[in-house]
Amino acid sequence: MSKGLILVSGVNGYIAAQTTKYFLDAGHSVRGTVRKLASAKPLLEKALKDYAEAGKFTVVEVPDITADGAFDEAVKDVTAIAHLASPVSFFFKDPEPVLHAAINGTKTLLNSALKAGPSLKTVVLMSSIAAIKNANPPPYVFTEADWNDFAEGEVARLGKETPGPVIYSASKVAAEKAFWQFREEKKPHFTMTAVNPVFVIGPPLLAPKTPSAVSETIHTIWTVFSGAPLPPPMTGLPQTVDVRDVAALVLYPIEHPEATDGERYIASNAAGHPQAVADILRKAFPEARGRIVEGTPGAGYKKGYEADAEISTPVDGSKGKKLIGEWIPYEKSVVDTAKQFVGLVKL
Template sequence: MSGDLVLITGATGLVGFGVLRAALEHGYRLRAAVRSEQKAEIIRSNPTLKGISEDQLSFVIVPDILADGAFDEAVKGVKFILHVASPVPRLDLTGYDDLDAEIVQPAIQGTVGIFKSAQKAGGVQRIVVTSSGAALVPMSAFTGTTDEVVGPDSRGEPLPSPYMNNAQIAYNASKIHALKHAEDFIATEQPGFDAVHIHPVIVLGRNELALKAAEVDNGSLSFAIGPVVGRHHPTPFPLTVTSLTSVALAHVRALDPKVPGNQSYLLANKGDEGYHWDDVKEYAKKHFPKAIEDGTLPNNGSMTGFGIKADVSKTEEILGIREKTFEEMMIEVIGQYVELAAKEKAQ
C-alpha cells in the first residue's frame, strides 16, 4: 500500500530509474540499494526528483551484491522488494569465462541472494523481480523461425555455456537460469513471501538519467534509434518492444496484494502489428523534420527485424496495462535525442 517501505535495486539503470520514479509517484517510500555514494548522488541529483525528501527516498550502500548476505541489512524493515538489478550484455564480453562470470552467474546469485536475505529478515511480503521476455521464448524465436506464441507461462530452455561466445545469448541464459532458481527457491523453501516476475522485452522510452544525446543512443534504445542516426544493423533483430512507462507501472501494480503472487507477467507488443524497424525513419520525418534538415538526424540507417507473437492478455487483465504504439514509443526516444542534441549545440 501507499506509504510502505520498498527496497529497490538497479535504480541507476533505464528500467530501474523508471520503476523508482513510478513507485514514488504512487506514494511508496523507497530505499535504494546502490554500490556507492557516487551512484546515490546520480539518482538524488536527477532533476525529475526535485523536491523528493529523504523520508521518501533513502539509500543503502551495497558494494558487492554477490557477497554472502549482501542484502541482509538492506532488507530490514521493508515490506516489499523491487529487484531490478541484473547484468546487461556488452559487446566487449567474449569467451566462456567472461560470459559466465560477468553475466550469467551474477544474475543467478543476485536474485537468490536477495531472496535469502528476505527470508532471513522476515517481514517481506513480496519480491517483484525484473526478468525478461528472453526467459520465456525458445531460441528459434530469436531467428524468426517459429510461429509459437509466447506467453507468461512459457519458459525458455536452460542454455549451456559457453553460450556460443555471444553476450546477448549469455544474457538470455542469465534470465532463463535466474527465473528457474527463483521459482525453485519459492517451491522448496516456501518463505513467508511470494514473488512476481515482470518480463519486459526491448524497452523504449525517455531515459531520464541521460544528460547527453549519446547516452540516449545506448543499450536497448540504440537498436530503436539506429536507423535515424545513420547506423546499419547487419543482422535481423526481433521487433518486440514495450514502453518504459508500461514496464514501470507493471512493477508498481505488482506490489498490490490483490495481484496474484508467484506469477509471471509479459510486457510486449503482440507481434502482429505489421510495423518494421525502418518505420522509425518515417516517424522522424513526420515529427522531427527540422532535426533532419539541420543534420541532427541523418535518418539514413537501416535495420530489419521480425515480430515474436506474444500473448499479453494476462498483463492487460490483471495489471491493467495497455501498451503504447510503436510510434508513440519512438516519439519519446527520438524526441529526447533531438532535445539533448540541441542543448549540446547551444553550449
C-alpha cells in the same frame, strides 16, 4: 503518508530509475541500492530531488550483490522488493561472471528477504523474454508457459565462445529458475512474481550526456535520430515495450500481491523497426528531416506495428496488458525517447 517502503535493487539502471519514479509518483517510498553511492547522485540531486528532500527516496550502498548477507540491512522494514539489479548487455564475452552475478545476486537478495520480517509482503523479479523464448519457430506464439531451454546448454558447450546475446539469455533464465526454486523450497511468507519484458524502449529518466551513455535497447532510436544510416532491423524477436509500462507492471504485484503470487507476466507491445523509427521521427521533428535518413518510408513494417509472424516470433503480452490497461503507443515511446537525445545533436 507513504503506502509503504519498496526496495529497488540497482536503482540507477535505465529501467530501475523510471520504475522508481513510478513508485514514488504512486505514493510509495523507495530505498534504492547501488554499488557506489556516487552513481546515485544524479537521481538524488536532480531527477528525484524533491522526493529525496522529503525523505521518500533514499539510497544505500551494496558493493557486491552476490556476497552473503549483502542485502540484510537494506531489506529492514521494507514492504516490497523489486529486484532489478542484473547484468544487461548483448556484448558479453565471458559467461562465468555474468551468470554468477545474475544467479547469486538473486539468491542473496531472497535469503535476506527471509530475514526481513512480516512487513515484507512481496518480491518482484525483473526477468526477461530471454528466459521465455526458445527455439520454436514462427508462427509459434510465446506465452508465460514457455521457457528458454537452450541458452544454458549453449553456455556449457561453448564457454567463452558463447555469443553475447546467448550469455545474456542464459543469465536471465538461470536467475529466474533460481527465483522459482527458492519459492518452492523455502515457501516464504511473502508472495513472488516475475515480469518478463521484451526489448524495452522509452525515455530514460536522466537524459544521457554522451552517446556512449545511451542504453543498448534504445540505441536504434538514437542511431536514427542522430542521422546515422538506418541499422538493420532486429530479426527473430523485434517486439518492444515502453519502460513506463514495465514500471506499471512491476508495481501491480506490489499493490496486488495475493492475486499475482507465483505468476509470470510478459510485457510486450509493438514490433519495432528502424524504418518505422525514421518515419515517426521525421514527422515528429520536421526541423530534423535534413539530418534523419529517409530510407524507404513505410517499408518493412506493418502500419499497426504488429509482428510479422512469417519472419518473427509472435509474443502474447495479453496477460500483462490486462493488469495495466493499454500499452503506451509505439509512436509515443519513440518520440519521448528521442526528446531525451535533443541535447546530443544539433536540430
